[in-house]
Each structure stands twice: as C-alpha cells, then as structure tokens.
Amino acid sequence: MPVTTIAGRTVHVDDEGFLTVYEEWDPDLAEELAAAIGIGLTDAHRRAIDFLRADYAVQGETATLRRVSTVGGIPTKELFALFPKKPAKKLAYIAGLPKPHGCV
Amino acid sequence: MTTGTTPALVPDFDDEAAGRKLAIICSKGNLDMAYPALVLANAALGEGVETHLFFTFWGFDMIIKARMGDLKFTMLGNTATHLPQGLGGLPGMTAMATHRMKKQIADLGVPEVPEFLDQIVASGGHLWACRMSADMMHLTREELYDGVEDIINAADFIEKTTEAQLLFI
Numbered sequence: 001m002p003v004t005t006i007a008g009r010t011v012h013v014d015d016e017g018f019l020t021v022y023e024e025w026d027p028d029l030a031e032e033l034a035a036a037i038g039i040g041l042t043d044a045h046r047r048a049i050d051f052l053r054a055d056y057a058v059q060g061e062t063a064t065l066r067r068v069s070t071v072g073g074i075p076t077k078e079l080f081a082l083f084p085k086k087p088a089k090k091l092a093y094i095a096g097l098p099k100p101h102g103c104v
Numbered sequence: 105m106t107t108g109t110t111p112a113l114v115p116d117f118d119d120e121a122a123g124r125k126l127a128i129i130c131s132k133g134n135l136d137m138a139y140p141a142l143v144l145a146n147a148a149l150g151e152g153v154e155t156h157l158f159f160t161f162w163g164f165d166m167i168i169k170a171r172m173g174d175l176k177f178t179m180l181g182n183t184a185t186h187l188p189q190g191l192g193g194l195p196g197m198t199a200m201a202t203h204r205m206k207k208q209i210a211d212l213g214v215p216e217v218p219e220f221l222d223q224i225v226a227s228g229g230h231l232w233a234c235r236m237s238a239d240m241m242h243l244t245r246e247e248l249y250d251g252v253e254d255i256i257n258a259a260d261f262i263e264k265t266t267e268a269q270l271l272f273i
Binding site for chain 2: 002004005006013016017018036037038064065066067069070075076077080084085086087088089090093102103104
C-alpha cells in the first residue's frame with residue numbers, strides 16, 4: 001500500500017491515489033485533495049462530501065451518484081457542475097473514500 | 105500492491121476521457137434489452153464521456169411516454185431463463201416475469217426506465233429519436249419523452265457521432 005504526502009501529512013493511498021484509511025481524512029485535508037484536482041470547495045461541495053462520509057460510515061461502501069442524489073438529496077445536475085466530468089470519482093477522492101463499486 | 109513513499113500521488117481524472125464519445129443505438133423494446141443501454145450510458149457519462157442514444161424501431165418503446173414505464177420481459181424465445189419454453193406462453197407469465205425482473209432491478213436501487221432517462225439527461229446525455237420509426241408509427245415530438253432532443257434521420261445521427269465508439273443493442 002503506497003504512502004503519500006499531502007500538505008505535509010502522510011496518508012495511505014491505493015495505486016491511483018485514493019485514501020485507504022477512513023480516519024486519516026479530515027475537512028482540512030479535503031481542501032488539499034480538492035485543490036490537487038483543481039477544485040475549490042464551497043459549502044455545496046462540502047454538503048456532498050459530508051453525505052458521502054456519513055453514508056460510508058453506515059453502509060461500508062461509497063455511495064454511487066444515484067445514491068447521493070436520491071438519498072443525499074443533491075441533484076445529479078448539481079453533482080456534475082460541482083465535480084465536472086467524473087463526479088463520482090472526484091467526490092470519492094476528495095472525501096477520502098474508495099471509488100464506488102455499484103454500476104448505477 | 106507496493107510499499108514506499110510516493111510524493112503527491114494524485115489520480116489523473118481529466119485526460120483519459122478527453123474527446124471520447126459513445127453512441128448507443130437502442131433498437132429493442134423489451135425491459136431486459138433496455139437496461140444494458142441505460143446502464144452503459146449512465147456509466148459513460150459518469151466517466152466524462154460524451155454520450156448519445158439513438159432510439160429506433162422497437163427501441164421507441166423506451167421513449168414513448170405512454171409505453172416507457174411499461175416495458176415487459178418475456179421468457180418466450182429466451183433460453184437463458186432455463187425454464188420450459190411452453191411455460192412462457194401461459195396466460196399471465198409475461199406479466200409475472202416482468203414483475204419479478206422489475207423487483208430485482210429496484211432492489212439494486214436502479215431506477216425504472218423513465219427515471220433512468222431523467223438521470224441520463226441530467227448527467228448531460230443526448231437522446232435522439234429515429235425519423236423513419238417516428239414516421240412509421242405516426243408519432244410526434246409531443247408523444248415522446250421530453251428529454252428527447254429531436255427526431256433525426258440516420259444520416260444526422262452518423263454525423264453527430266463522428267469518431268464515437270458505437271454500440272448496437
């Protein structure tokens with residue numbers, strides 16, 4: 001398991017760079033992760049991130065975009081605007097979670 | 105898995121899908137033949153791939169307002185159910201098989217066809233209806249799902265999907 005340094009902090013990641021240890025994440029790190037992929041976080045971003053973190057804690061897997069929209073209440077269109085092109089993966093990355101496994 | 109310190113390992117989100125396009129021709133109106141296109145289109149959009157769906161012939165059932173929520177699955181002619189074919193012809197069997205499949209799909213949190221198309225449109229997907237099919241069935245834009253951008257002919261579709269990867273379902 002690779003280890004990388006983000007904002008002076010050492011974190012465990014997978015081969016692509018997604019964090020692998022839930023507890024190593026905090027909101028400050030999210031700002032750094034977002035900046036690393038060219039996203040400046042707003043409250044709208046943070047709302048999606050908070051849902052993903054909370055949902056993962058209960059479900060044990062990363063919510064798909066559909067789940068973020070139907071259960072988290074954030075419309076699909078908004079997710080594509082907040083996290084352009086690859087919303088599910090970018091959101092998971094910033095939230096310090098694995099990529100979603102579900103198809104839909 | 106490797107061990108060691110890699111400075112700033114950041115996923116590459118933007119380059120691989122740049123300029124990639126996917127076109128899916130939906131020619132079937134069975135419930136089980138509608139989903140592969142919807143799932144793949146949704147997945148492609150989530151990966152930043154420009155995605156176009158072209159509905160033609162029986163695939164029109166996926167976008168006719170009066171029918172899109174009522175697609176059916178039949179055992180008839182489908183040996184993959186591994187049940188005697190004669191059963192499939194009994195009254196009520198198609199309704200039962202449809203009900204079961206819809207439940208299995210819903211249990212996975214996957215939406216029904218109309219809602220799935222809503223999601224695809226919200227994700228930036230493009231829906232096109234086939235001119236010849238519309239003419240054959242005497243259908244107008246008003247009878248089609250609102251997310252359909254236009255009724256276009258085959259040549260228009262080929263033009264719109266220049267350099268796209270293409271799936272015929």
